[in-house]
Amino acid sequence: MTTLTDPPSESFRLSMLIYDTRYRAITFQIIALICFLLFFGWLISNTAQNLADLGKEPSFGFLMEPAGYDINQRLIDYNNQDSHLRAAFVGLLNTLLVAFLGCVTATVVGVIVGVLRLSNNWLISRLMAVYVEMFRNVPVLMWIVLCMAILIESLPAPRAFRGDDAEASMKLFDTVAITNRGVYIPEPLFSRSLGDIPVGNLFNISIDLIAILIVLAIGFYVSHRIKLKADATQEATGVRPRTWYMRLGVIFVPLAALLVILGFHLGYPELSGFNFSGGTHLRNSLIALWLALSLYTAAFIAENVRAGILAISKGQTEAASALGLRPSITMRLVILPQALRVIIPPLISQYLNLTKNSSLAIAVGYMDITGTLMGITLNQTGRELETVLLGMLIYLAISLAISAVMNFYNSRVKLVER
Amino acid sequence: MSELAMDTPIDRSAMKVSDEVAIEIRNMNKWYGQFHVLRDINLTVNRGERIVIAGPSGSGKSTLIRCINRLEEHQAGQIIVDGTELTSDLKNIDKIRSEVGMCFQHFNLFPHLTILENCTLAPIWVRKVPRKEAEETAMHFLEKVKIPDQALKYPGQLSGGQQQRVAIARSLCMKPRIMLFDEPTSALDPEMIKEVLDTMIELAQEGMTMLCVTHEMGFARQVANRVIFMDQGQIVEQNEPEEFFNNPRSERTKLFLSQILGH
Amino acid sequence: MSDTHAETVSYVRETMLPQQEPPASTVGPLGWAKTNLFSGWFNTVLSVLSGLFILWLAYRLLPWIISPTWQATSLNECREIIGALNKPHGGACWGVISERWKQLMFGFYPPEHYWRPVLSLILLLVALGPLLFRHLVPAKVIYFSMLYPFIAAWLLWGGTIWNPIVAILGFVIIGLSLKFLTSVLNPALALIIGVVLAVIWWVALAGTVAGGLSAVLPIGIEAIASRQFGGFMLSITIGVTAILCSLPIGILLALGRQSDLLLVKAMCVGFIEFIRGVPLITLLFVASVLLNIFLPPGTNFDIILRVIIMVTLFASAYMAEVVRGGLAALPKGQYEGADSLGLDYWQSQRLIIMPQALKISIPGIVSTFIGVFKDTTLVSIISMFDPIGLSNAIRADTAWNGVYWELFIFIGLVFFIFCFSMSRYSMYLERRLQTGHR
């Protein structure tokens, strides 16, 4: 037998930086870091020099200067003497508004279409397939521009509503006016309003709204308690008490009472002169963007919903039926919980896509964060670097917030699985 | 236990053990996080030895032989293969991996390459052998494992036993001096086990140094010159096969053998 | 059939039953309609409603589509023609399409040179042959695929033939140094030296050499400026270039994201998440107003090139995620098999891992491509004339002011044909991969 001598005491050699697994990683990371820093240094020095040549100094001071332009669709008070910062904030709220409206509509339409696509009715499932393929395979920008064109070109002008034998008339018992300048819908008014409270110096929040939300929240909470109680009764006695009227009641009765107390009524749009006044005015740009984004995203959501339901094997349904569960219970307790787990992550990334696509608002002149900060503010102040970087950061923050929700959901679902 | 391999007459005298050391493991320890999988392993394998490693599930058999070609990293002690110590030096690792062949439980053939390409890949890229020569070697070893006619098929088109024999041929194409087997037959149906074991026996008769994790006790009796019993990450007993099976000394071994041979 | 065995317990069949037709109510068109359209009252109502909807649509649409306005040269002329026909719901004005379809396809590219983009598109299909239809195309075509980018660029932009040739020479330099230096040096080092030499060649020498050569031997075709590019040709140029360039970058990013090197991993994750977190339009703003600020003073290159760079970065982040999915789908045994044979990291990636991972990701790659292709329409917002940009221009033209359905139907249809056929192709691949040998 050959005996082995002790290994030679290790001395550090330069080649170990590359060939030794312990140092190799560090070497490469340092090289990568150096390359990265060099690259960024290069970019920054280029930028500094270019800006110096142009006589611009990077600064965000311009945000405080008066913006000087109007924003017609807005959620909070704004006039053209307000600062660029406030204009950007109005834009941000507009982005969030259209993203929220779009996500809700897209989910409703998408779920319906996705379920109908699985229907065993041949005609319906074909129709839905046509819808999905039609919207998925054409750019969303085209849908936005097309919706805008339809609204502007094919709807009657407000003056068509005038006179005794008017060409156009208001819809839904004379409460909604659909014109080529936008849609006028009734606005909620409170005759015994509680007033507003200012949030910082930025905007006012209506106390009425807060009161309504609080009442609703309490209602849902009590309703949930009733459900838990019903669950407990079912577990103890085996019979589930009938609670749906109580659960609806605790939500709607207090709400109705509150509305009466506040003196809730609707303010209807009315034709005055050549235009409508009163009511809430939804601009065409908002409607076109909202419609196009929701219909486009709904096509993708429909596919996710369909895939999610298909992913639950037929065996699950059969096993549940074999146990004697009725279809509605099978759906609620067996299929849906599993399907939702598959559907929700892609659903959230569709929300993310919709939010990012809402930046196409600039194509139809809806003043979102792209249209204000990276549009008019950029052009008026000539601050390309600052505005575009700031805009990107805002979108990044929104995206990260949405992904955080998704990760939270994923981790919770994972825990349940174990 | 399967006695399938027993019907082939075996000439044990041909399997000579030299006194040159092939693998030496000294005071080797390994942890997975907090879990101490291998505890103070000491093992010397001479050239030409056929060693069977047995033991209950989770005892660290796979981990031990995967340490020998550094698929797993050990944290303490030494492993010296063919005079080269396994350290964090990449050159040593590459050298040892090209000297040591390994067969896996699930074959790990490359499904996107034909059988022939599977066999020539490493010689061409690691040993830098010309393609023609590599193909000749590959055909030679494929003939040896008795599937030369499948050379142009893809792994998915072969049976499990055939795939495992290709995996053996693939390792042999690198002309390894040591072969490691990790439960090569446990994913196979009984009739396929025999064809794989026959190949391994043939290899043993040619004097290959082999370390083999297996539950085929027939194979162990017939081919091995040493059986190593592991439990809880330690080598509990090692002996010649006859002694090991007829006169197990430790309680754990007795229990294991009674479970595995008892019915 | 005899019934004689009915009362005895043991039983032997004497005559075999012939196969019989199923009852008529379950087969044939009637049976089909019954199970697929009219099973239960709810389905019946749905079927009737959707049938009515389709009929109504056809009643309104068909007369509108069949409208003899292909010769008209303005919207007013269309209105006259339709007015003369006395149609109840009006008709389409197809004159705008017959007058402008070439512009929608090629932008302002000179008509006598239309063959150039068409030829590049045809050659593109040839070049993609080895990738898409591996069994049908001879393997040698791969060399043509490697030359294709230079050929296409030369065809599209024109100019002297020496430009693409000196550009290719740079890659030849890399290839040669890899070939000859690897025997003496570490391959990574050889690659770095090759790249440095090539960059020196491109930056310092290539321009003068090409200029000199074209002065001596002026071979070339008419140069065409980027601002003349437009329509679907522009979309395809941007989309195809971006997707092809994004593939290698995406692979590197995916590998980086999987790497154990924490710093490299962090950089890759940061890049991917940043790009995926911002809308493409902001990246296009960077291309149009910021890129020149980031680069050394005095650099001012083509807007198409700047857009392609940003779209490439955009696509590579998405590509990285697709490739990562493919990598995750590979069993761990493949890595171990490669390791146990002694292949090093790059060898096992190149020979074992990537061929399989990419094959799994082809459907994802195709859908990324569809997405990028659709997203090229966003360049209209930074005033380039892709189909949407052109449609805005056409609608602003006094002759066609007020036309929109016809234009968007045409544009939408072309996009639909491209994207739908690609998505079908990727579904076909997906099916083939599922049943294929594994």
Ligand SMILES: Nc1ncnc2c1ncn2[C@@H]1O[C@H](COP(=O)(O)OP(=O)(O)OP(=O)(O)O)[C@@H](O)[C@H]1O
């Ligand atoms: N990557 C890992 N991380 C953490 N623990 C591991 C890992 N791989 C294996 N183990 C643990 O190490 C122990 C030994 O594993 P090993 O695979 O070596 O067992 P084995 O003897 O080969 O068992 P079997 O006969 O079932 O293959 C087991 O308890 C296992 O749970």
Ligand SMILES: [Mg+2]
């Ligand atoms: Mg094991």
